[in-house]
Amino acid sequence: MRSYEQVCFVARALDVLGERWTLLIVRELTLGPRRYSDLLTSLPGMGTSLLATRLKHLEKHDVLRRTTTPGPGRVAAYELTERGEQLLPVLAGLAQWGAGLDDPPPGYTNHAAWPMVAMRLTAPEQAADFNTLTELTIGDETLWLHGDGKQVRTGTGPAPLPPGLRLTSDTNTFHALAKGRLTVADAVASQRLDVAGELHTARLFFQLFRLPDGQPPKA
Amino acid sequence: MRSYEQVCFVARALDVLGERWTLLIVRELTLGPRRYSDLLTSLPGMGTSLLATRLKHLEKHDVLRRTTTPGPGRVAAYELTERGEQLLPVLAGLAQWGAGLDDPPPGYTNHAAWPMVAMRLTAPEQAADFNTLTELTIGDETLWLHGDGKQVRTGTGPAPLPPGLRLTSDTNTFHALAKGRLTVADAVASQRLDVAGELHTARLFFQLFRLPDGQPPKA
DNA sequence: CGGCATCCGTGACGATACTG
Protein backbone atom coordinates (compact mmCIF):
# COMPACT_ATOMS: atom_id res chain seq x y z
CA MET A 1 0.00 0.00 0.00
CA ARG A 2 2.17 2.80 -1.26
CA SER A 3 1.26 6.25 -0.07
CA TYR A 4 1.61 9.44 -2.07
CA GLU A 5 2.91 11.11 1.09
CA GLN A 6 1.35 14.43 0.21
CA VAL A 7 -0.35 16.88 2.57
CA CYS A 8 -3.42 17.10 0.35
CA PHE A 9 -6.95 15.93 1.06
CA VAL A 10 -7.35 14.40 -2.37
CA ALA A 11 -4.07 12.52 -2.18
CA ARG A 12 -4.82 11.32 1.34
CA ALA A 13 -8.23 10.04 0.28
CA LEU A 14 -6.59 8.22 -2.60
CA ASP A 15 -4.04 6.73 -0.22
CA VAL A 16 -6.95 4.86 1.30
CA LEU A 17 -9.20 4.37 -1.73
CA GLY A 18 -7.00 4.61 -4.77
CA GLU A 19 -5.86 1.08 -5.23
CA ARG A 20 -7.36 -1.35 -7.64
CA TRP A 21 -10.78 -2.81 -6.70
CA THR A 22 -11.11 -0.66 -3.60
CA LEU A 23 -13.87 1.65 -4.79
CA LEU A 24 -15.66 -1.22 -6.48
CA ILE A 25 -15.88 -2.98 -3.13
CA VAL A 26 -17.47 0.15 -1.73
CA ARG A 27 -19.82 0.20 -4.70
CA GLU A 28 -20.93 -3.34 -3.94
CA LEU A 29 -21.72 -2.42 -0.35
CA THR A 30 -23.79 0.64 -1.19
CA LEU A 31 -26.86 -1.53 -1.70
CA GLY A 32 -26.46 -3.22 1.67
CA PRO A 33 -24.32 -5.77 3.50
CA ARG A 34 -22.63 -8.47 1.45
CA ARG A 35 -20.94 -11.72 2.23
CA TYR A 36 -17.41 -12.60 1.31
CA SER A 37 -18.41 -14.97 -1.45
CA ASP A 38 -20.95 -12.49 -2.81
CA LEU A 39 -18.19 -9.96 -3.20
CA LEU A 40 -15.95 -12.45 -4.93
CA THR A 41 -18.55 -13.30 -7.55
CA SER A 42 -19.48 -9.64 -7.95
CA LEU A 43 -15.89 -8.73 -8.74
CA PRO A 44 -14.81 -11.14 -11.46
CA GLY A 45 -11.09 -11.17 -11.95
CA MET A 46 -10.24 -10.36 -8.38
CA GLY A 47 -8.26 -12.94 -6.48
CA THR A 48 -9.59 -14.17 -3.17
CA SER A 49 -6.36 -13.31 -1.44
CA LEU A 50 -6.49 -9.73 -2.62
CA LEU A 51 -10.09 -9.36 -1.52
CA ALA A 52 -9.16 -10.41 1.99
CA THR A 53 -6.33 -7.88 2.01
CA ARG A 54 -8.58 -5.06 0.78
CA LEU A 55 -11.31 -5.84 3.28
CA LYS A 56 -8.88 -5.68 6.17
CA HIS A 57 -7.44 -2.46 4.80
CA LEU A 58 -10.87 -0.84 4.49
CA GLU A 59 -11.89 -2.07 7.90
CA LYS A 60 -8.76 -0.55 9.40
CA HIS A 61 -9.56 2.78 7.80
CA ASP A 62 -13.16 2.77 9.01
CA VAL A 63 -14.79 2.44 5.61
CA LEU A 64 -16.52 -0.84 6.34
CA ARG A 65 -17.02 -3.19 9.23
CA ARG A 66 -17.31 -6.91 9.56
CA THR A 67 -20.56 -8.06 11.11
CA THR A 68 -22.50 -11.22 11.54
CA THR A 69 -26.01 -11.26 10.16
CA PRO A 70 -28.65 -11.35 12.88
CA GLY A 71 -30.46 -14.23 11.13
CA PRO A 72 -30.23 -17.88 12.11
CA GLY A 73 -27.23 -18.66 9.91
CA ARG A 74 -25.09 -16.14 11.79
CA VAL A 75 -23.04 -15.59 8.66
CA ALA A 76 -20.21 -13.12 8.33
CA ALA A 77 -20.94 -10.05 6.24
CA TYR A 78 -19.44 -6.67 5.45
CA GLU A 79 -21.25 -3.36 5.55
CA LEU A 80 -20.32 0.28 5.18
CA THR A 81 -19.63 2.37 8.23
CA GLU A 82 -20.92 5.93 8.46
CA ARG A 83 -17.64 7.08 7.01
CA GLY A 84 -18.07 4.60 4.20
CA GLU A 85 -21.54 5.95 3.46
CA GLN A 86 -19.96 9.36 3.07
CA LEU A 87 -18.28 8.04 -0.05
CA LEU A 88 -21.58 8.04 -1.91
CA PRO A 89 -20.93 11.48 -3.43
CA VAL A 90 -17.62 10.23 -4.78
CA LEU A 91 -19.24 7.20 -6.38
CA ALA A 92 -22.04 9.39 -7.67
CA GLY A 93 -19.55 11.71 -9.30
CA LEU A 94 -17.77 8.81 -10.93
CA ALA A 95 -21.03 7.31 -12.14
CA GLN A 96 -22.16 10.62 -13.57
CA TRP A 97 -18.89 11.02 -15.39
CA GLY A 98 -18.79 7.41 -16.54
CA ALA A 99 -22.26 7.82 -18.00
CA GLY A 100 -20.76 10.18 -20.53
CA LEU A 101 -18.50 7.50 -21.98
CA ASP A 102 -19.31 5.55 -25.10
CA ASP A 103 -21.16 2.29 -24.81
CA PRO A 104 -18.88 -0.45 -23.52
CA PRO A 105 -17.54 -3.02 -25.97
CA PRO A 106 -19.49 -6.26 -26.10
CA GLY A 107 -18.29 -9.00 -23.81
CA TYR A 108 -18.19 -6.89 -20.68
CA THR A 109 -19.84 -8.63 -17.79
CA ASN A 110 -23.07 -7.21 -16.47
CA HIS A 111 -24.59 -7.83 -13.09
CA ALA A 112 -28.09 -7.19 -11.94
CA ALA A 113 -27.11 -4.87 -9.13
CA TRP A 114 -24.89 -2.54 -11.14
CA PRO A 115 -27.49 -0.54 -13.00
CA MET A 116 -29.43 -0.29 -9.75
CA VAL A 117 -26.41 1.15 -7.98
CA ALA A 118 -25.93 3.76 -10.67
CA MET A 119 -29.65 4.54 -10.80
CA ARG A 120 -29.68 5.30 -7.12
CA LEU A 121 -26.44 7.28 -7.20
CA THR A 122 -27.49 9.51 -10.06
CA ALA A 123 -31.16 9.82 -9.09
CA PRO A 124 -32.49 13.33 -8.47
CA GLU A 125 -33.30 14.57 -4.96
CA GLN A 126 -37.00 13.90 -5.38
CA ALA A 127 -36.33 10.19 -5.70
CA ALA A 128 -36.27 10.17 -1.90
CA ASP A 129 -40.04 10.68 -2.11
CA PHE A 130 -40.56 7.39 -3.92
CA ASN A 131 -42.07 5.79 -0.86
CA THR A 132 -43.31 2.57 -2.38
CA LEU A 133 -41.35 -0.35 -1.04
CA THR A 134 -40.20 -2.01 -4.24
CA GLU A 135 -38.74 -5.44 -4.68
CA LEU A 136 -36.71 -6.07 -7.81
CA THR A 137 -35.82 -9.47 -9.14
CA ILE A 138 -33.32 -9.00 -11.94
CA GLY A 139 -31.96 -12.21 -13.34
CA ASP A 140 -31.05 -14.24 -10.28
CA GLU A 141 -30.60 -11.35 -7.89
CA THR A 142 -33.24 -9.80 -5.66
CA LEU A 143 -33.02 -6.33 -4.16
CA TRP A 144 -35.37 -3.90 -2.52
CA LEU A 145 -35.59 -0.14 -2.49
CA HIS A 146 -37.57 2.43 -0.59
CA GLY A 147 -37.55 6.21 -0.34
CA ASP A 148 -38.20 7.47 3.18
CA GLY A 149 -38.54 11.12 2.23
CA LYS A 150 -34.98 11.93 3.22
CA GLN A 151 -33.04 9.39 1.19
CA VAL A 152 -33.37 6.21 -0.79
CA ARG A 153 -32.72 3.11 1.25
CA THR A 154 -31.79 -0.17 -0.37
CA GLY A 155 -30.94 -3.71 0.57
CA THR A 156 -30.07 -7.02 -0.96
CA GLY A 157 -32.35 -10.01 -0.85
CA PRO A 158 -36.15 -10.00 -0.51
CA ALA A 159 -37.86 -6.93 0.90
CA PRO A 160 -38.12 -6.92 4.71
CA LEU A 161 -41.87 -6.22 4.45
CA PRO A 162 -44.49 -7.11 1.84
CA PRO A 163 -43.58 -4.76 -1.02
CA GLY A 164 -46.04 -2.43 -2.72
CA LEU A 165 -44.43 -3.10 -6.06
CA ARG A 166 -42.59 -6.07 -7.45
CA LEU A 167 -40.63 -5.94 -10.69
CA THR A 168 -39.19 -9.01 -12.37
CA SER A 169 -37.03 -9.08 -15.48
CA ASP A 170 -33.70 -10.17 -16.87
CA THR A 171 -30.58 -8.03 -16.69
CA ASN A 172 -30.64 -6.76 -20.27
CA THR A 173 -34.29 -5.81 -20.15
CA PHE A 174 -33.82 -3.98 -16.89
CA HIS A 175 -30.87 -2.13 -18.32
CA ALA A 176 -32.85 -1.07 -21.38
CA LEU A 177 -35.74 0.06 -19.19
CA ALA A 178 -33.39 2.03 -16.96
CA LYS A 179 -31.92 3.86 -19.91
CA GLY A 180 -35.33 4.61 -21.35
CA ARG A 181 -34.59 2.60 -24.46
CA LEU A 182 -37.58 0.42 -23.68
CA THR A 183 -40.92 1.46 -22.22
CA VAL A 184 -42.66 -0.32 -19.39
CA ALA A 185 -45.65 -0.94 -21.65
CA ASP A 186 -43.53 -2.55 -24.35
CA ALA A 187 -41.59 -4.63 -21.86
CA VAL A 188 -44.75 -5.94 -20.23
CA ALA A 189 -46.40 -6.60 -23.59
CA SER A 190 -43.43 -8.65 -24.74
CA GLN A 191 -43.40 -10.45 -21.40
CA ARG A 192 -39.88 -9.38 -20.61
CA LEU A 193 -41.04 -7.51 -17.52
CA ASP A 194 -43.47 -8.64 -14.89
CA VAL A 195 -45.15 -6.02 -12.74
CA ALA A 196 -46.88 -7.00 -9.52
CA GLY A 197 -48.51 -3.79 -8.36
CA GLU A 198 -49.72 -0.65 -10.02
CA LEU A 199 -48.41 -0.07 -13.52
CA HIS A 200 -48.16 3.67 -13.09
CA THR A 201 -45.94 3.21 -10.05
CA ALA A 202 -43.61 1.08 -12.17
CA ARG A 203 -43.56 3.85 -14.78
CA LEU A 204 -42.78 6.38 -12.07
CA PHE A 205 -39.95 4.20 -10.81
CA PHE A 206 -38.17 4.13 -14.15
CA GLN A 207 -38.87 7.79 -14.66
CA LEU A 208 -37.29 8.81 -11.37
CA PHE A 209 -34.33 6.47 -11.53
CA ARG A 210 -33.60 6.82 -15.22
CA LEU A 211 -29.99 6.30 -16.15
CA PRO A 212 -28.19 8.87 -18.30
CA ASP A 213 -27.75 7.59 -21.82
CA GLY A 214 -25.56 8.88 -24.60
CA GLN A 215 -27.80 7.42 -27.30
CA PRO A 216 -31.20 8.93 -28.09
CA PRO A 217 -34.11 7.04 -26.46
CA LYS A 218 -35.22 5.68 -29.86
CA ALA A 219 -36.50 7.84 -32.67
CA MET B 1 -4.06 -0.42 -18.57
CA ARG B 2 -6.17 -3.25 -17.35
CA SER B 3 -9.91 -2.80 -17.61
CA TYR B 4 -12.47 -4.12 -15.16
CA GLU B 5 -14.62 -5.06 -18.15
CA GLN B 6 -17.84 -4.34 -16.32
CA VAL B 7 -20.97 -2.71 -17.70
CA CYS B 8 -21.11 -0.22 -14.84
CA PHE B 9 -20.64 3.53 -14.95
CA VAL B 10 -18.44 3.54 -11.88
CA ALA B 11 -16.21 0.77 -13.18
CA ARG B 12 -15.97 2.40 -16.59
CA ALA B 13 -14.96 5.70 -15.06
CA LEU B 14 -12.32 3.91 -13.04
CA ASP B 15 -11.07 2.18 -16.18
CA VAL B 16 -10.02 5.63 -17.33
CA LEU B 17 -9.19 7.29 -14.02
CA GLY B 18 -8.45 4.54 -11.56
CA GLU B 19 -4.77 4.01 -12.05
CA ARG B 20 -2.07 5.45 -9.88
CA TRP B 21 -1.36 9.18 -10.27
CA THR B 22 -4.17 9.71 -12.75
CA LEU B 23 -6.51 11.72 -10.55
CA LEU B 24 -3.60 13.63 -9.08
CA ILE B 25 -2.69 14.82 -12.56
CA VAL B 26 -6.25 16.05 -12.95
CA ARG B 27 -5.95 17.74 -9.57
CA GLU B 28 -2.86 19.61 -10.72
CA LEU B 29 -4.66 20.86 -13.79
CA THR B 30 -7.72 22.16 -11.93
CA LEU B 31 -5.93 25.41 -11.17
CA GLY B 32 -4.99 25.97 -14.80
CA PRO B 33 -2.65 24.73 -17.52
CA ARG B 34 0.65 23.20 -16.45
CA ARG B 35 3.84 22.30 -18.22
CA TYR B 36 5.39 18.87 -18.26
CA SER B 37 8.16 19.74 -15.84
CA ASP B 38 5.72 21.50 -13.51
CA LEU B 39 3.72 18.31 -13.29
CA LEU B 40 6.82 16.27 -12.58
CA THR B 41 7.86 18.43 -9.66
CA SER B 42 4.29 18.59 -8.39
CA LEU B 43 4.11 14.82 -8.28
CA PRO B 44 7.19 13.71 -6.39
CA GLY B 45 7.85 10.01 -6.77
CA MET B 46 6.34 9.71 -10.19
CA GLY B 47 8.65 8.58 -12.95
CA THR B 48 8.89 10.74 -16.02
CA SER B 49 8.16 7.80 -18.24
CA LEU B 50 4.94 7.07 -16.42
CA LEU B 51 3.87 10.71 -16.61
CA ALA B 52 4.24 10.67 -20.37
CA THR B 53 2.17 7.50 -20.56
CA ARG B 54 -0.57 8.91 -18.36
CA LEU B 55 -0.76 12.17 -20.27
CA LYS B 56 -1.20 10.35 -23.55
CA HIS B 57 -3.80 8.12 -21.98
CA LEU B 58 -5.79 11.04 -20.60
CA GLU B 59 -5.51 12.92 -23.85
CA LYS B 60 -6.87 9.91 -25.70
CA HIS B 61 -9.84 9.78 -23.35
CA ASP B 62 -10.60 13.47 -23.70
CA VAL B 63 -9.74 14.45 -20.13
CA LEU B 64 -6.97 16.85 -21.07
CA ARG B 65 -5.39 18.30 -24.17
CA ARG B 66 -1.89 19.29 -25.11
CA THR B 67 -1.59 22.92 -26.09
CA THR B 68 1.10 25.46 -26.69
CA THR B 69 0.92 28.60 -24.60
CA PRO B 70 0.02 31.67 -26.67
CA GLY B 71 2.93 33.65 -25.16
CA PRO B 72 6.28 34.27 -26.77
CA GLY B 73 7.94 31.13 -25.43
CA ARG B 74 5.44 28.95 -27.28
CA VAL B 75 5.86 26.26 -24.64
CA ALA B 76 3.94 23.01 -24.50
CA ALA B 77 1.37 22.76 -21.74
CA TYR B 78 -1.52 20.56 -20.66
CA GLU B 79 -4.98 21.70 -19.73
CA LEU B 80 -8.30 20.09 -18.87
CA THR B 81 -10.92 19.63 -21.55
CA GLU B 82 -14.57 20.30 -20.79
CA ARG B 83 -14.93 16.65 -19.94
CA GLY B 84 -11.96 16.96 -17.64
CA GLU B 85 -13.55 19.91 -15.87
CA GLN B 86 -16.55 17.69 -15.21
CA LEU B 87 -14.35 15.71 -12.86
CA LEU B 88 -14.37 18.54 -10.32
CA PRO B 89 -17.25 16.99 -8.36
CA VAL B 90 -15.28 13.76 -8.06
CA LEU B 91 -12.23 15.58 -6.74
CA ALA B 92 -14.44 17.62 -4.46
CA GLY B 93 -15.96 14.46 -3.02
CA LEU B 94 -12.55 12.97 -2.43
CA ALA B 95 -11.27 16.17 -0.82
CA GLN B 96 -14.30 16.35 1.44
CA TRP B 97 -13.81 12.79 2.50
CA GLY B 98 -10.06 13.14 2.88
CA ALA B 99 -10.60 16.13 5.14
CA GLY B 100 -12.11 13.75 7.69
CA LEU B 101 -8.89 11.78 8.04
CA ASP B 102 -6.40 12.32 10.83
CA ASP B 103 -3.59 14.77 10.33
CA PRO B 104 -0.92 13.33 8.07
CA PRO B 105 2.32 12.03 9.60
CA PRO B 106 5.18 14.50 9.57
CA GLY B 107 7.48 14.32 6.59
CA TYR B 108 4.74 14.40 3.98
CA THR B 109 5.53 16.88 1.25
CA ASN B 110 3.40 19.99 1.01
CA HIS B 111 3.05 22.20 -2.01
CA ALA B 112 1.68 25.67 -2.20
CA ALA B 113 -1.06 24.84 -4.65
CA TRP B 114 -2.55 21.89 -2.78
CA PRO B 115 -4.41 23.68 -0.01
CA MET B 116 -5.65 26.11 -2.64
CA VAL B 117 -7.04 23.28 -4.74
CA ALA B 118 -8.86 21.83 -1.76
CA MET B 119 -10.10 25.23 -0.65
CA ARG B 120 -11.68 25.84 -4.00
CA LEU B 121 -13.11 22.34 -4.29
CA THR B 122 -14.76 22.38 -0.89
CA ALA B 123 -15.80 26.03 -0.92
CA PRO B 124 -19.52 26.78 -0.51
CA GLU B 125 -21.63 28.01 -3.42
CA GLN B 126 -21.40 31.62 -2.31
CA ALA B 127 -17.66 31.60 -2.89
CA ALA B 128 -18.50 32.29 -6.53
CA ASP B 129 -19.46 35.78 -5.38
CA PHE B 130 -15.96 36.55 -4.16
CA ASN B 131 -15.33 38.89 -7.05
CA THR B 132 -12.03 40.39 -5.93
CA LEU B 133 -9.25 39.31 -8.23
CA THR B 134 -6.76 37.88 -5.76
CA GLU B 135 -3.16 37.00 -6.33
CA LEU B 136 -1.54 34.57 -3.94
CA THR B 137 2.15 34.07 -3.53
CA ILE B 138 2.69 31.04 -1.35
CA GLY B 139 6.29 30.06 -0.94
CA ASP B 140 7.68 30.14 -4.45
CA GLU B 141 4.39 29.64 -6.29
CA THR B 142 2.03 32.32 -7.50
CA LEU B 143 -1.63 31.76 -8.32
CA TRP B 144 -4.65 33.89 -8.88
CA LEU B 145 -8.32 33.43 -8.12
CA HIS B 146 -11.52 35.22 -8.97
CA GLY B 147 -15.21 34.55 -8.47
CA ASP B 148 -17.32 35.61 -11.46
CA GLY B 149 -20.67 35.08 -9.76
CA LYS B 150 -21.19 31.69 -11.37
CA GLN B 151 -18.00 29.90 -10.38
CA VAL B 152 -14.53 30.42 -9.02
CA ARG B 153 -11.90 30.79 -11.72
CA THR B 154 -8.25 30.17 -11.02
CA GLY B 155 -4.93 30.19 -12.80
CA THR B 156 -1.27 29.67 -12.17
CA GLY B 157 1.27 32.44 -12.32
CA PRO B 158 0.64 36.16 -11.79
CA ALA B 159 -2.88 37.52 -12.16
CA PRO B 160 -3.80 38.50 -15.72
CA LEU B 161 -4.95 41.94 -14.49
CA PRO B 162 -3.84 44.11 -11.57
CA PRO B 163 -5.33 42.26 -8.60
CA GLY B 164 -7.53 43.87 -5.96
CA LEU B 165 -5.89 41.79 -3.28
CA ARG B 166 -2.46 40.31 -2.95
CA LEU B 167 -1.55 37.76 -0.27
CA THR B 168 1.98 36.63 0.40
CA SER B 169 3.06 33.96 2.88
CA ASP B 170 4.91 30.68 3.22
CA THR B 171 3.22 27.32 2.77
CA ASN B 172 2.81 26.46 6.44
CA THR B 173 1.35 29.82 7.34
CA PHE B 174 -1.10 29.65 4.48
CA HIS B 175 -2.14 26.18 5.53
CA ALA B 176 -2.72 27.32 9.10
CA LEU B 177 -4.73 30.31 7.89
CA ALA B 178 -6.81 28.12 5.60
CA LYS B 179 -7.69 25.79 8.44
CA GLY B 180 -8.55 28.66 10.74
CA ARG B 181 -5.80 27.73 13.17
CA LEU B 182 -4.31 31.16 12.68
CA THR B 183 -6.12 34.46 12.23
CA VAL B 184 -5.28 37.02 9.57
CA ALA B 185 -4.59 39.59 12.28
CA ASP B 186 -2.11 37.32 14.07
CA ALA B 187 -0.40 36.31 10.86
CA VAL B 188 0.03 39.91 9.77
CA ALA B 189 1.21 40.98 13.21
CA SER B 190 3.85 38.25 13.23
CA GLN B 191 4.87 39.22 9.70
CA ARG B 192 4.13 35.78 8.35
CA LEU B 193 1.45 37.13 6.02
CA ASP B 194 1.60 40.20 3.86
CA VAL B 195 -1.65 41.75 2.70
CA ALA B 196 -1.70 44.22 -0.16
CA GLY B 197 -5.28 45.44 -0.29
CA GLU B 198 -8.08 45.69 2.20
CA LEU B 199 -7.66 43.65 5.34
CA HIS B 200 -11.33 42.78 5.61
CA THR B 201 -11.26 41.32 2.10
CA ALA B 202 -8.42 39.07 3.17
CA ARG B 203 -10.46 38.02 6.18
CA LEU B 204 -13.41 37.31 3.91
CA PHE B 205 -11.20 35.23 1.66
CA PHE B 206 -10.13 32.89 4.43
CA GLN B 207 -13.64 32.79 5.78
CA LEU B 208 -15.14 31.71 2.47
CA PHE B 209 -12.46 29.26 1.49
CA ARG B 210 -11.85 27.77 4.91
CA LEU B 211 -10.63 24.19 4.90
CA PRO B 212 -12.37 21.59 7.03
CA ASP B 213 -10.26 20.71 10.05
CA GLY B 214 -10.58 17.83 12.45
CA GLN B 215 -8.83 19.69 15.25
CA PRO B 216 -10.49 22.54 17.13
CA PRO B 217 -9.42 26.01 15.90
CA LYS B 218 -7.44 26.65 19.09
CA ALA B 219 -8.98 26.83 22.53
C1' DC C 1 -18.54 -21.55 3.27
C1' DG C 2 -15.22 -17.93 5.08
C1' DG C 3 -10.68 -16.60 5.25
C1' DC C 4 -5.93 -16.67 4.64
C1' DA C 5 -1.16 -18.32 3.03
C1' DT C 6 1.89 -19.75 -0.76
C1' DC C 7 3.83 -20.07 -5.26
C1' DC C 8 4.50 -18.18 -9.74
C1' DG C 9 3.95 -15.55 -14.13
C1' DT C 10 2.93 -11.04 -15.83
C1' DG C 11 2.58 -6.40 -15.96
C1' DA C 12 2.57 -1.92 -13.67
C1' DC C 13 5.47 1.07 -11.41
C1' DG C 14 9.98 3.95 -9.70
C1' DA C 15 14.59 5.53 -10.64
C1' DT C 16 18.02 6.81 -13.62
C1' DA C 17 20.30 7.42 -17.86
C1' DC C 18 19.87 9.08 -22.31
C1' DT C 19 18.32 12.04 -26.54
C1' DG C 20 16.19 15.88 -29.57
Add this chain to the structure above:
DNA sequence: CAGTATCGTCACGGATGCCG
Protein backbone atom coordinates in the same frame (compact mmCIF):
# COMPACT_ATOMS: atom_id res chain seq x y z
C1' DC D 1 12.76 21.48 -21.33
C1' DA D 2 10.15 17.56 -23.08
C1' DG D 3 10.16 13.53 -23.41
C1' DT D 4 12.13 8.12 -24.60
C1' DA D 5 14.74 3.85 -23.29
C1' DT D 6 16.10 0.67 -19.92
C1' DC D 7 15.99 -2.12 -15.96
C1' DG D 8 15.07 -3.70 -11.21
C1' DT D 9 11.21 -4.20 -8.12
C1' DC D 10 6.74 -4.75 -6.50
C1' DA D 11 1.73 -5.26 -6.91
C1' DC D 12 -1.51 -7.98 -9.00
C1' DG D 13 -4.12 -12.35 -11.01
C1' DG D 14 -4.66 -17.33 -10.94
C1' DA D 15 -4.31 -21.53 -8.91
C1' DT D 16 -3.95 -24.41 -5.10
C1' DG D 17 -4.19 -25.87 -0.47
C1' DC D 18 -5.04 -25.42 4.58
C1' DC D 19 -7.98 -24.60 8.46
C1' DG D 20 -12.06 -22.81 10.99
